[in-house]
Amino acid sequence: MTEGTLVLVLNAGSSSVKYQLIDMLDGSRAAAGLVERIGEPAGRLVHTAADGAERELLGAFPDHTAALDAVAAELAADGLGLDSPRLAAIGHRVVHGGRRFTAPTVVTDEVLAEVRRLIPVAPLHNPANITGIEVARRLRPDLPQVAVFDTAFHTTVPEHAARYAIDRAVADEHRVRRYGFHGTSHRYVSRATARLLGRDPAELNVIVLHLGNGASASAVAGGVCVETSMGLTPLEGLVMGTRSGDVDPGLVFHLHRVGGLTVDEIDDLLNRRSGLLGLCGDNDMREILRRAGEGDQAAQLAFDAYVHRLRKYIGAYYAVLGRVDAIAFTAGVGENAAPVRAAACAGLEALGIEIDAELNSVRSREARVVSPAYARVAVAVVPTDEELEIAQQAFALVRGDT
């Protein structure tokens, strides 16, 4: 059992590392930062100290080891180096935990081997997450390293919702099923929504709409996730910044056989050149709202397609849940784009879904209700905090609270 109260949260991507040092006594940030362009000649580290002062470090970070060494040096300069006795654990975001990891897990060699075995289903993410863990373990071998999986919250999705209707033997051989992602955010926001409404999560049915550059919806019944929009990969579901979301899988064969595109080209098209970007050339909702406001047809189409898909999912998850108590909007678009929230909920009064235009237009960083008090379904804006959720889960695990 540890005496420290600080948790370092690491989110290692393929060419970046985001970090936050969080004091679990009050959830405050003792430090935060980002290393970008790892492996490129011109890398950059931005470190924010507890008092908000920023330091920028420009230079090459040849690999994740160099990047984390630099992060450790920045933390040490604040008197909170990795050797600090105040550190209780390091929490790692791991994108794919497959079916096995349903909860935060202390990293052992065996856990790491299993995360490595999942690389074929998360080729872009798990390798970077593993590197982050390996480097952190080398720097502090005595400290608990806790993996918190993006997929874990969705492992409760029932089999009939998690299976694709394809040959079971083929699916099993290749671990094909709907895993879902953004789980840490969906979990945090569904619970924060219950807190906001003064309700017990166990008695609340919530549709969570995580609308960032990546976007996903989930249906949470009494605190348990029963359906989510991302699938085998984070490509399924909603229209996103650069990802198509749902398409007819026949599109892939068509583009290959008739269009002559290779599998890699189609992968690139659907993941990086589709969604809002594909429809109108911009993936930033602010820009799309501005252009649509000036009468730009392509931007209007992108907005309408985005909202249409969202409404389809709201309707579908209403049917999945049977009774909906709350709809929670979160992440960059969900927290900030009032017109998206208004359009997503327009005309749904018969379902008990309504938005108060005045409440919806308020700009705030606080969780808030934007539906009228009499509405059957509370529509809420609930800022997500994945780092805090990771820190809380890691801390609870090392303290033996879970």
Ligand code: AMP
């Ligand atoms: P995230 O992935 O959660 O950081 O969300 C990023 C996305 O949020 C950006 O691509 C923007 O489109 C969107 N966003 C951020 N601020 C606003 C805003 N004020 N209005 C509309 N969209 C916003």
